[in-house]
Amino acid sequence: MKNKIVVLVILVILPLIVISCSSKPEKEPDITGIIYSITEQSILVVEGVVDLNTSYDEWFEQGKLAISFTVNDKTIIKQEKQELTFNDLKEGQMVKVWSIGPLAESYPMQGTAREIIVLD
Numbered sequence: 755m756k757n758k759i760v761v762l763v764i765l766v767i768l769p770l771i772v773i774s775c776s777s778k779p780e781k782e783p784d785i786t787g788i789i790y791s792i793t794e795q796s797i798l799v800v801e802g803v804v805d806l807n808t809s810y811d812e813w814f815e816q817g818k819l820a821i822s823f824t825v826n827d828k829t830i831i832k833q834e835k836q837e838l839t840f841n842d843l844k845e846g847q848m849v850k851v852w853s854i855g856p857l858a859e860s861y862p863m864q865g866t867a868r869e870i871i872v873l874d
Contacts, residue, residue: 781852783850783851783852783871784821784851784852784853784857784865785799785801785819785821785850785851786801786802786848786849786850786851786873787799787800787801787802787803787804787818787819787820787848787849788800788802788803788804788806788846788847788848788849789843789844789845789846789847789849790804790806790820790845791845792843792844792845795824795825795826795840796822796823796824796825797822797823797825797843797849797851797867797870798820798821798822798823798862799820799821799822799823799849799851800813800818800819800820800862801818801819801820802818803848804818806845806846814861819863820861820862820863821851821853821857821862821863821864821865822862822863822864822865823851823853823864823865823866823867823870824864824865824866824867825840825843825866825867825870826866826867828854828868829866829867829868829869829870830868830869830870831843831869831870831872832869832870832871832872833871833872833873833874834874838872842872843870843872847872847873848872848873849870849871849872849873850870850871850873851867851869851870851871852867852868852869853865853866853867853868854866854867854868
């Protein structure tokens with residue numbers, strides 16, 4: 755009888771724990787901005803809307819947040835529900851980016867992208 759009660763408690767409580775853990779709201783992106791430049795396996799994202807002809811010095815002086823993200827094979831890249839690849843990313847696109855782990859405190863900051871969402 756005790757075994758049945760233990761099993762019943764586990765069957766009732768375990769799903770509640772799983773649901774509560776999985777329904778946490780997603781944290782805010784580390785940055786929402788324009789892809790300013792793309793290199794071999796990274797993107798430089800500058801906060802907000804920036805003219806691509808604006809020099810590095812200008813947006814640095816304006817105090818714009820800028821983060822250089824390494825993009826690897828584990829990075830999720832999407833636009834709406836469509837999966838994209840690194841090659842689909844273009845300079846000038848507005849994106850939201852979440853990082854894996856901490857960002858290096860440099861300017862621009864540096865990190866690895868966990869997820870990139872391309873905005874319309």
